[in-house]
Amino acid sequence: xxxxxxxxxxxxxETIVTPGWQRWLIRVRAYFWKEVNEIRRQPLLILSLxxxxxxxxxxxGSTYVNSNPRVRTAVVLPAEGIPGLEEEQLxxxxxxxxxxxxxxxxxxxAEALLATGAIDLIQVLPDNIFQTxxxxxxxxxxxxxxxxxxxxxxxxxxxxxxxxxxxxxTLLVVTTARAQEEAAGIRVRVVDFEGKILEFEQGxxxxxxxxxxxxxxxxxxxxxELNRILPPQEVLAQHSDELAQLRPILTRxxxxxxxxxxxxxxxxxxxxxxxxxxxxxxxQLLSGTLEIFVNIAxxxxxxxxxxxxxxxxxxxxxxxxxxxxGVLALLVQHTAITLGALALVRERLMGAFEVFRxxxxxxxxxxxxxxxxxIVFIGLATLALIIAMLVIGVPLLGNWxxxxxxxxxxxxxxxxxxxxxxxxxxxxxxxxxLAMISLLLSIFFSxxxxxxxxxxxxxxxxxxxxxxSHGLAGFQYLMLRGLPxxxxxxxxxxxxxxxxxxxxxxxxxxxxxxx
Amino acid sequence: xxxxxxxxxxxxxxxxxxxxxxxGIFDQNYSVPEGTILGxxxxxxxxxxxxxxxxxxxxxxxxxxxxxxxxxxxxFTAEDRERIGYIPQQFVLYPRLSVAENxxxxxxxxxxxxxQINVRMDELLAFVDLTDARDRxxxxxxxxxxxxxxxxxxxxxxxxxxxxxxxxxxxxxxxRQRFWEYFRRLRDEGRTLVVTTQIVSEAIYCDxxxxxxxxxxxxxDTPMGLRRRVLGGEIIDLTLEDPENxxxxxxxxxxxxxxxxxxxxxxxxxxxxxxxxxDAREYLPEVxxxxxxxxxxxxxxxxxxxDVSYDDIFIRLMEEAQAPQEADHG
Numbered sequence: 001x002x003x004x005x006x007x008x009x010x011x012x013x014e015t016i017v018t019p020g021w022q023r024w025l026i027r028v029r030a031y032f033w034k035e036v037n038e039i040r041r042q043p044l045l046i047l048s049l050x051x052x053x054x055x056x057x058x059x060x061g062s063t064y065v066n067s068n069p070r071v072r073t074a075v076v077l078p079a080e081g082i083p084g085l086e087e088e089q090l091x092x093x094x095x096x097x098x099x100x101x102x103x104x105x106x107x108x109x110a111e112a113l114l115a116t117g118a119i120d121l122i123q124v125l126p127d128n129i130f131q132t133x134x135x136x137x138x139x140x141x142x143x144x145x146x147x148x149x150x151x152x153x154x155x156x157x158x159x160x161x162x163x164x165x166x167x168x169x170t171l172l173v174v175t176t177a178r179a180q181e182e183a184a185g186i187r188v189r190v191v192d193f194e195g196k197i198l199e200f201e202q203g204x205x206x207x208x209x210x211x212x213x214x215x216x217x218x219x220x221x222x223x224x225e226l227n228r229i230l231p232p233q234e235v236l237a238q239h240s241d242e243l244a245q246l247r248p249i250l251t252r253x254x255x256x257x258x259x260x261x262x263x264x265x266x267x268x269x270x271x272x273x274x275x276x277x278x279x280x281x282x283x284q285l286l287s288g289t290l291e292i293f294v295n296i297a298x299x300x301x302x303x304x305x306x307x308x309x310x311x312x313x314x315x316x317x318x319x320x321x322x323x324x325x326g327v328l329a330l331l332v333q334h335t336a337i338t339l340g341a342l343a344l345v346r347e348r349l350m351g352a353f354e355v356f357r358x359x360x361x362x363x364x365x366x367x368x369x370x371x372x373x374x375i376v377f378i379g380l381a382t383l384a385l386i387i388a389m390l391v392i393g394v395p396l397l398g399n400w401x402x403x404x405x406x407x408x409x410x411x412x413x414x415x416x417x418x419x420x421x422x423x424x425x426x427x428x429x430x431x432x433x434l435a436m437i438s439l440l441l442s443i444f445f446s447x448x449x450x451x452x453x454x455x456x457x458x459x460x461x462x463x464x465x466x467x468x469s470h471g472l473a474g475f476q477y478l479m480l481r482g483l484p485x486x487x488x489x490x491x492x493x494x495x496x497x498x499x500x501x502x503x504x505x506x507x508x509x510x511x512x513x514x515x
Numbered sequence: 516x517x518x519x520x521x522x523x524x525x526x527x528x529x530x531x532x533x534x535x536x537x538x539g540i541f542d543q544n545y546s547v548p549e550g551t552i553l554g555x556x557x558x559x560x561x562x563x564x565x566x567x568x569x570x571x572x573x574x575x576x577x578x579x580x581x582x583x584x585x586x587x588x589x590x591f592t593a594e595d596r597e598r599i600g601y602i603p604q605q606f607v608l609y610p611r612l613s614v615a616e617n618x619x620x621x622x623x624x625x626x627x628x629x630x631q632i633n634v635r636m637d638e639l640l641a642f643v644d645l646t647d648a649r650d651r652x653x654x655x656x657x658x659x660x661x662x663x664x665x666x667x668x669x670x671x672x673x674x675x676x677x678x679x680x681x682x683x684x685x686x687x688x689x690x691r692q693r694f695w696e697y698f699r700r701l702r703d704e705g706r707t708l709v710v711t712t713q714i715v716s717e718a719i720y721c722d723x724x725x726x727x728x729x730x731x732x733x734x735x736d737t738p739m740g741l742r743r744r745v746l747g748g749e750i751i752d753l754t755l756e757d758p759e760n761x762x763x764x765x766x767x768x769x770x771x772x773x774x775x776x777x778x779x780x781x782x783x784x785x786x787x788x789x790x791x792x793x794d795a796r797e798y799l800p801e802v803x804x805x806x807x808x809x810x811x812x813x814x815x816x817x818x819x820x821x822d823v824s825y826d827d828i829f830i831r832l833m834e835e836a837q838a839p840q841e842a843d844h845g
Contacts, residue, residue: 023593023626030623034609034616041611041652351605358571358601359624360593513574 026202027361031369032376039377050381053331054388061320069152071145072119073098074110078127085174086207094123095165097159102323114146121145121156123163129171135226136328141167146363150364167303172231176298179229186226190283193219197280200260218263219467223254224484228433230293238304239296302422317480324394325475326448328441332382332407333414333468338437339374340418341431349427353515363509371415378411397482406474407486409493413467416500423507443466467496489496524549524676524707525570529579532565540730541567543579547709547723549675552702552736555711555720556829557727559766561615562630563711564604566727567678569603569708584676597625600674602665604681610654614645617653625672632671639667659690666697679710681719692725695720715829726832733836737823745828745835748776749795750821751802753788756814764788764806764813771805774798786816795820 018026039045075094081087087103094100101119104110108209110122125137126132133139143160147153196215204212228251230236237244256279263269269276293301316322347353356366396403417438425431439451445459446468455463463469470492474485525547533539540562547553555563568574572588581588586595594843605819609617615636640646643663648656656664662682669677683691691714698708699720710721716726718738725735736744740792743749755764761780765788768778774792779837781787794799806813 018626018628018631022628026623026626030620033623034612034620037616038609038611351603352607354573354603354605355601355607355621356624357573357597358595358599358679359621360626428536493644 024365027365028369030361031366032373035343035370035373036377039373045399046381049331049335050384053327054385057320057324057327057389058392060323061318065363069149070099071097071100071121071147071156073121073153074102074104074113074119075122076107076110076122076124077103077105078125078129079105080127082125083169085115089170090125093170094163096166097163098123105210106230111144111367114144117146117330120147120152123192127198130175133171133175145390159361163446170233171259172302173298175229176231176235176301178299179226179231180294180296182229182304183226183290184294186222187287187294188288189219189222190290194280194283194287197260197276200264200269201276201280204264211328213261213264216257216264219256220254220261223250223257226250227254235302236293237463238291239301242289243293243301246286246293249286249289253279254287256282294437307488320392321394322447324389325479326446326472328382328385329410329446329471329475330390330442330448331385332378333417333442333466333471334408334439335381335434336374336378336411336414337418338419338432338435340380341421341425341435342376342428343370343419344422344433344504344511348511348515351515356514363505365510367419367504367508370419371412374415375408375411378415379408380410382407394479396479397480398484402484403478404472406414406478406489406493409490409497410467410471410474413470413493413496413500416497417467419504420500422506423504423511438466442466445469446472448472464492465496467493470496516632516724517806519694522549522808523547523582524551525581525583527570527579527626530566530569530576530581531578532569532574532576532804537729540829542568543727543732545732546736547707549707550702550705550718551722552708552710553723553725554556554721554724555709555727556715556718557713559713561727562730563727564731565681566709566725567680567709571599571678597672598675599675600669600672602669602677602679602682604684606661606665608653608661608664611652613650613652614640614660614664615649617664621668622671627672628728635671635673636667639670641809642670643667659686662686662690662694666694670701674706676707679707679708681711681713683712683714691717715825718825718829730834731836733832740833742823742825742828745831746791746823748791748793750823751790751792751795751813752781752819752821752822753790753802754817755786755788755818760813761785761788763809766811767809768802774801779826786825789821 036450075093077087077090078148082090090104091100098121102110102113107122107124113119114122122142122144124142124144126141129139141160145153146158147156163276187413192278193215196212196219199208200212227247230250232243233247236246256275259272260269260276262280263272269318273497386396418435421434422431425434439478441462443446445452445455445463446458446466448468452460452469453458470489473490474493475484477485477489523546525545527543530543531541532537533541538560543566545553555566557563565574570583572583572591575589583591584595584598586592586728591599596809609620612620615709618636618639619629619632621669622635627635637646640649643666645660645663645667649661653661653664663813666679666682669679669791683694686694695717698710702708702722710717718741721738723735724741726733726740734741734744753764755761764777768775768788768790774789776793778788778790781789790802792802799820803815803818806815
């Protein structure tokens, strides 16, 4: 070993005189650089924090197809099919909402597939659908599902409801079209019968009486059939006032004609000339109304209200763009919490707190220096991530300064949570565990995938205690809508920052005193 | 403050910190003059670290008073702390920082500017032979280098008082000796050092030694003073040519009370005597003459001052401290 150097170890006292305020800053800077140097010596950490999430986002964007669940479905048709509804038409209607894998008439085959999980849903369409309808009973489509995901079950129920509506509409269109066909033929008879009523008014010979009575009966039967096949009064009424009167006029005509037939049989027809005139007038009215009815497109009659949709922004964003603010908020928060969670516990366990206590440093210098170190690092990582997002087409429509401010506040609030975890943890592994729990909480309760409104009020304190909840909402406003974040976002992040900082100071002070 | 206190780096009177169950430090009275090395020697758990922590202001005494650099430690200001250096028992080394970055960090905690750090770091790295390791990461340093790095960190701000808590524990004898060379060099330049150790033989390097047991300071003295205190003086080891003369030799020396403090047959020997005198080298010729002048002559085959190890002295101190306790319990 070499001999000791002859140079004195005592430093010149003059060389270490530095103003007090400068010393304060130097001490803060000491922690700042220590944290920055420690992090920059971990290239894998940097890669995993920036490149990793970006790759995940790109993978998500390039492979994501649809947010609606694909419900694999089998349809069991009745043996004779559905009259008026082609199988292809049925495929189209059901295929709108469901992934139609099988159309069969064998219910056992479909049930076997459902039991093995090869399909998720069976729809059994009813027999004699029109006859059942005519008998006044609503035919039922039986849906049997085999799903374990509660969200998917909700979707299945909603889509089944929508499909039944669509089928109802289709059936209504079919029956209306049929009614229109028949009504067109009956209308000819109505016009023809006006002449017969005029004949009745002028007096009818004994020889014509029997034939007239038969004509009258046949005509009444046609009107009864018309009454049966006409769409429900609500359907007619929702179209126009004229059609609203169709069924009342028809009813009145049928009643009057039965009276006429009775008078014809009783030979009292001459006493009711006024009623005959009135009936002829009603027939004219019926003829006109039927003309309106048969000339309306069945679709228009069944669905008078049309959907008109316009998105102020042209169209919604792609899923990858929509989720980008959430991913950004999640990454900023998770990085800050993870780094913060190890910031104090590691040094406390290695005995550095004892050295800090002996040295002329204050607790505030320690915490501020560490905060600054992490803020700079996470800020740079976030900047790299934002640039990468912009490159892949994620917009930033809002104010850049507000965006920077919100990001900074999100970092500080998240660091506060991380530091708090660190202050409370007894070991590195415990700190990491708590950081992972905070990640899990954030994914469920921040509104990232599940809307905040989906939770009971009792969960709201948890929602608001998560920095990402506020960051996510603010980023979505700024990036995707071009609007400033709500005051709630600013306030929430500010409160989390202040409260966690205060708690960290209090807890760390106690720990330092015990060091 | 009295004139005496001004010259004392540390002055403790009746200091006690009781952790319960017999743990803590009790009734500690000691002083450390400026520009000296105080070695605190004692077994593990005897309270050495606690004693340092009280002097550093990390623990407040429950009883008694203590001043470090003339101030009550628990009321240290930042300026007071800037005058103190500390090497803790536990390594505080950031494995992902280089030697220079580790040093810069600690120096910055003491408010040193970058320029000051660079100048001072060069001097101290040279002092502890770490110049070549300046850019090496902490995780790549050997145990000895880590110890030296800790020393540099503690000296960067040029403290007048340095506490080193077991700095030589677990390192090889060569490096251990080197550390004591550093410490003595620092002492020679006017610094005061408080060094704790479990290695009793290191007492020789200290100006003052505090022997500790169960939180109490059994004795504080210079190494030589401690030796005298335990042995009653210095020992001359005599080997008689004829074992038959043992009785006469004992009687002769015991009668010579103005020089000989005590005399006894050496353990496990029939020919050796241990003669306790104030100064072995000074009185050795006179002792020989006194025996040779007897009629008939008592012939001495060999005679030399006996070098009693500090381990033995330490053990004797421990036994002396143990004896009253056993008597109390007995």
